Amino acid sequence: MKKALLITTLIAMPLTSIAESYTVDPAHTYVSFAINHLGFSTMRGKFDEQSGSLEYSPDAKTASVTIEINAASIDTGHAKRDEHLSSPDFLNVVEYPTITFKSTKTGWSGNKMTSVTGDLTIMGVSQPVTLKVTSIVCGAHPFNKKEMCGFDAEASIKRSDFGVNYGIPAIGEVLDLNIELEAFKN
Numbered sequence: 742m743k744k745a746l747l748i749t750t751l752i753a754m755p756l757t758s759i760a761e762s763y764t765v766d767p768a769h770t771y772v773s774f775a776i777n778h779l780g781f782s783t784m785r786g787k788f789d790e791q792s793g794s795l796e797y798s799p800d801a802k803t804a805s806v807t808i809e810i811n812a813a814s815i816d817t818g819h820a821k822r823d824e825h826l827s828s829p830d831f832l833n834v835v836e837y838p839t840i841t842f843k844s845t846k847t848g849w850s851g852n853k854m855t856s857v858t859g860d861l862t863i864m865g866v867s868q869p870v871t872l873k874v875t876s877i878v879c880g881a882h883p884f885n886k887k888e889m890c891g892f893d894a895e896a897s898i899k900r901s902d903f904g905v906n907y908g909i910p911a912i913g914e915v916l917d918l919n920i921e922l923e924a925f926k927n
Contacts (some may be wrong), residue, residue, distance in 0.1 A: 760798035761879075763890050763924035765808065767791055771921040772810055776900075777913030786817035786826075788840075795924045797879065797890055799852040806857050808920065810840040830907040837864045842920075845869070853877065857894060863903035872896045872920065888926035895919050 772791050778784040790811035797804045813834040815826050827834045841862045848856035854874050861870040872894035879890040896918050901909060 760796040760801065760803050760805075761888075761890075762927040763795040763797065764927055765791065765793040765795065766889075766923045766925055769891075769923035771919075772808070773919045773921075775917045775919075776915070779911050784817065786815060786823075788812070788814045789816050790814035793922075793924075795890060795892075795922070797854075799854070799879075802847075802849045802852070804844070804847045804854050804857070806842065806844040806859065806922075808842045808922070812838055812840050831905055833864055842870070842872075854892070861898065861903075863900075864905060866903045868898075868902045870896050870898055870918075872918075882925075889923060890926075891921075891923040893919070893921050 767790065770791055770793075771787060773785065773787040775783050775785045788810045791808055791814075793806065793808035795804070795806050812832045813827055815823050815832065815834075817823055817826065826832055829836070832840075839862075842859050843862075844857045844859035846858045847854050848858070848871075854877050856871050856873055858869060858871040860867045873896065875893045875895060877890065877892040880888070882889050897915050898918060899914050900906070900916050901914055
């Protein structure tokens with residue numbers, strides 16, 4: 742009788758999967774961008790300082806991502822340009838020191854996350870942005886054996902949507918954003 746009751750209880754219980762919690766590894770996370778420069782070339786850059794978190798459960802098809810970027814850590818390989826990009830003409834890093842992305846929903850194909858939609862905030866302006874997830878892999882780190890997840894995601898945004906209007910149209914309005922993220926399980 743007890744065995745039958747236990748089996749009935751287990752069958753009736755909903756199967757749930759709790760999302761695992763991860764902390765972004767800033768040494769192995771790369772936030773970069775590319776934009777047309779005066780119609781002649783593509784100017785690329787990155788941010789050297791970021792932090793964040795990832796909650797992920799492929800079985801339950803739930804996830805959330807939060808990324809905080811130090812706007813002053815912009816690096817295009819040219820100090821004078823980085824100074825200008827940090828000025829009120831572009832990112833105004835004194836008044837708006839942080840760029841953030843906070844997810845609001847995710848898209849799935851089977852147990853693979855395919856997109857992350859969230860609020861991207863630049864210069865105090867928040868806009869919904871959908872990142873296309875091009876890769877996501879979780880497992881044991883090959884060297885230290887700690888559990889981790891990594892994903893690559895990309896999106897194109899219009900910088901004018903965030904009030905970053907300097908130089909349009911000579912300096913491209915559409916900015917390609919790439920995030921390569923690694924995070925260790927908490």
